Amino acid sequence: MEITAGQDVFNLQAFVLGSFVLILCILIQAFFVMVVTGKGKQTLIGYRKQGHGIQAQLVFIVCILILLLSHLCQIYVWGLALNYSEIIPVQHKAMVYAGSTYTTVGFISDPLPTQWQLLSVIMAVSGLLSFGWSTAVMFILSQALFPTER
Template sequence: MYGQIFFGSLLLAFCAVVYIVCLTVTAVSLERLFGHHKPPYAFKHATLLLGAIVVAIVFGHTIVVWLWSSVFLLSGALPNMEESVYFTLVTYTTLGYGDLTLDESFRVFGTMAAITGLLNFGLSTAFLAAIVLKILPGLKAQ
């Protein structure tokens, strides 16, 4: 059990760093791209900015799901990539259907995927909310 916690924590931390880097690269890139545009933002600029952020968020979640899926597959916790991706998506989003479960030797490790999802969805929400609060109050219709 302690090994599952240790390795699960390592993967969780690695995935958090990957996700944070994805969001940071997005923020820096968008600041360079749109930095000369100050509020109030034109509708098209606000739409492009929010669209780019949503794409980056989805991309970041996708990377993390593939990382967890690959580890589940390579560790032998799941027999093939299809089941591994499905299990990871259901666990990462905390849906937890229960139709596919891990062996006892991987259960604690598997819960770390759910914790990773909770953390990353929280980061996504905070990131998106901060951007929306910055963009929308100054939005001018055109």
């Protein structure tokens, strides 16, 4: 079978589904970032100013775990999208593939039909954006925890 651009290289359905899930993931990441930079950062600064270094460190760790939870939620959303749309009919395989692709590790071979492979690129971009955003937030928290290290 010959691959044609209209049929296999660019699939509008894959683009629409991928864009929808990408936007949903950005909203999830934004929510978790707001929690961490709002409540978490203020609590961390409060403990630091009171001289409670251990508590400030614990808040920092909790904030990092909250950001990790954000990424796990986004992987779960990608896995559900792949499974519910029946692109990958086995839920476990959908979740593992979503995690492999979102983290850009790529340890799973691509189970997507050719016309849906654009989703892999969108998933990887989603993970890159979110991990970059989380890294920036961790840097902000580090500056709040160690203000003299600037």
